[in-house]
Amino acid sequence: MDTIKLAARVTNIRVSPSTAAAQKVRELEAEGRQILNLTVGEPDFDTPGSIKDAAIEALVAGDTKYTPVNGTLELRKAIRHDFKTRLGINCSLDQISVGGGAKQVLFVALMATVEEGDEVIIPAPYWVSYPDMVIANGGTPVIVDCGEDVGFKLTPEALEAAITPHTRWVILNSPSNPTGVAYQAEELRRLGEVLLRHPHVMVMCDEIYDRIWYADFDACSILGVMPELANQALVVNGVSKSYAMTGWRIGYGVGPRKLIDAINKLQSQMSSCPSSISQAAAANALTGDQTSVAETVGIYRERRDRAHWLINQIPGLSCRLPDGAFYLFPSCAGIIGTTTPNGKRIETDLDFVLYLLEEAGVAGVHGGAYGLEPYFRISTATSMDVIERASAQIARAVGALS
Secondary structure (H helix, E strand, O other), X not given: OOOOOOOHHHHOOOOOHHHHHHHHHHHHHHOOOOOEEOOOOOOOOOOOHHHHHHHHHHHHOOOOOOOOOOOOHHHXXXXXXXXXXXXXXXXXXXXXEEEOOHHXXXXXXXXXXXXXXXXEEEEEOOOOHHHHHHHHOOOEEEEEEOOHHHOOOOOHHHHHHHOOOOEEEEEEEOOOOOOOOOOOHHHHHHHXXXXXXXXXXXXXXXXXXXXXXXXXXXXXXXHHHOHHHOOOEEEEEEOOOOOOOHHHOOEEEEOOHHHHHHHHHHHHXXXXXXXXXXXXXXXXXXXXXXXXXXHHHHHHHHHHHHHHHHHHOOOOOEOOOOOEOOEEOOEOOOOOOOEOOOOOEOOOHHHHHHHHHHHHOEEOEEHHHHOOOOEEEEEOOOOHHHHHHHHHHHHHHHHOOO
């Protein structure tokens, strides 16, 4: 007899839909299916050699012990310098927390601040993990639809309308996963003005993609635009995406000292500290030669441009040009209501994504997983050959609909 009782914080949340989609691809491939996988939000490049060398040097030097809970001094100095020179954010070293990936920093920040009855405003479309992170920590996600008519961005009016006395956070993700849209400085300023009128509301800025940038305006952060929000903002970033270091698991947050102290207290009980070797590698990534970042962003841009053009040639699909990250979020509104060759009616974006998987051998993630329908997400963190072939197979599958 199964006597294990799971806590509500586990049973109330989902497995990440993007993780589930990637697992489905692996299962089909194990069965011998040839699948063009556009689900994975992970760079297809290797970690640059200079960063690996820094890790090896740290290993050889014996830097294999516990580090301070909030990260090594070397890494925190590198983070402080990067935030100041690139984003105009000034902070002290004790306002920085280093964790096992940006995802952990986001989760622990919510753990430190959210209780039963607290609300967290999440603009949709959103990264799939945000609502479940809130639920796992006892809070209530307040989803605000931010459709294509407002550029997939939260407006000051929508933010103001969503705030209640129970609101603890609003989450801003720029550039966004899944849309790739990014906020401009004036847009952030107007949102910041709303937040200043509500000092009980903090803003959690997930900026993990802010180096993978294509827009004709500079990358910016709300804290750099409005330093007066220093007591209301947590800016989270990491090395996973820009430096192809997903497996190294280093992320970091800059915020008010009281919040950072709480995050560090929780981390001291959870994992003591992040990997010492990974921290040495991350410090090198932030302070070393940035040529590899520029080169990979150039390749991502070429892929984005080509995928965007190809998708927009397919009847029934349309897609905005992303400002950053490595995703496209096409609308499939023109497909809804059509019928497959097998006589099945496409009623939702999930139906369409499953049709592409079964009939075209192309894997994406349906828009409903990100809180907005009818769309689907495809990753361009893959080769141009895969993008070309996947687009051609999507076009053929769409052409077979009636």
